[in-house]
Amino acid sequence: MDGAEFRGALQQSPGTGLSGPAAEYLSWEQLLRDSTVQLVSFCAPGSTQRRLARQALEAGKAVLLEGVATHSTAELDQLVALSEQAGQPAGAMLPHRYCLPPDVWHGRWRSSATATVTVSRYRPPAPPGQCPQCGTAEALSRLFTRPGTHYLDLVCQLLGPPADVHVEGLQGPEGSAGGRVAGVVRFASGGVLSFSLTCESPTRIERVAVLDVDQSLVIEDGRLVTDGADGPVDRPALHLPELRTEVYRDMTEAIRTGRPPHRCRLSRTRAVTMILEPMHRQLATTSGGSGQSAEAIPPEDIHRPYVDRRPL
Structure with missing residues (x-):
């Protein structure tokens, strides 16, 4: 894609089919210290995304979260405010918008x-x-x-x-x-x-x-x-890979121009978050019968987040 190039991944999941280096970073901290990284894209569960996205924004990186990553409008508003304070765009990978x-x-x-x-x-x-x-x-x-x-x-x-x-x-x-x-x-x-x-x-x-x-x-x-x-x-x-490419194109243009993303802007997920929020509140007390809420599970102990970077 013009204006963006896949350069590396942190703890890449098997079978993702991405080209380029499979693992360039040895740690999340090493990625954050790399001043050439402008955009970090996540493919991880919600609590992991939110935690790492906050750290990436504080480190001066633009972020692209997978799907509807926040469980409440309060969480969403905090991330949007942090994005504005950092002067970095925040987006959501919701490719169906581009159809x-x-x-x-x-x-x-x-x-x-x-x-x-x-x-x-x-x-x-x-x-x-x-x-x-x-x-x-x-x-x-x-x-x-x-x-x-x-x-x-x-x-x-x-x-x-x-x-x-x-x-x-x-x-x-x-x-x-x-x-x-x-x-x-x-x-x-x-x-x-x-x-x-x-x-x-x-x-x-x-x-x-x-x-x-x-x-x-x-x-x-x-x-x-x-x-x-x-x-x-x-x-x-349009097939899903083409639509996902359009999301990255939108984020690339936002970073290049300093303007918010057009369709994938994170703040545009507020309406759907309002629909999902009461369901998340109810499920948080049951968590699929495990007796443990989703937020109580240490994400670093369970998931290996996939992160890619695209110097622009």
Whole structure:
């Protein structure tokens, strides 16, 4: 990608398929001391990301967190404030935002807008309190599957901040890597969202629909169709690697210009964090049946964070 080059990783996870040096740094402290590092990108559980992101910002690095990394708006606001104090951009790897063409991204939705998000991504059973992907109770607490949180965020980018969140059926069964949840969100703009997320059904579904009186948007299994004044438009699908590249491009431009990132700006995750926050509070007391809250697990004892750097 123009303007950025992968140079190294700290404790790179096997099978990531990244080119370049597999491990250039012997410690996190060594990476922070390297004055040539401008951007640190994380792929780690939430508590690890938040802790390391704070340290990276204090060391004068821009940061890119994986997904919705904060469990509360208070945590998010602290990171955003630290980013502003440090004069360094902070972003979130939520690549589905980039599947929307500019005319849809900048479009205006009325108070009559109604949205639905349905995601079913099966995950096999795991030992109590553990996730087969990560091996921690914190990962288990994210029963809202990754596509689920990404699509909830996508709707928030269009309809704005929530005014009220009602959740039903929140369940993270013991011995499972997932669970199920359904809910209804009323937005300050007047729009309404209903969602259903599950990790238990073997049927795989990813569907988002935003419907208004004069326009609509439907994403189903990667296919995007919009309808408006010019009639239905079947948009070309972008694959996840291409979308992730666009996130890095956005961060690269932010570092180069000194302006906040356009679509991946961390502060733009506030709306979806408001939807997920009450679920995190409830799951923090159960943590998938392990009896230990996610934040109580020392991340350095469990996870090996993946970090990459891109001198610009």
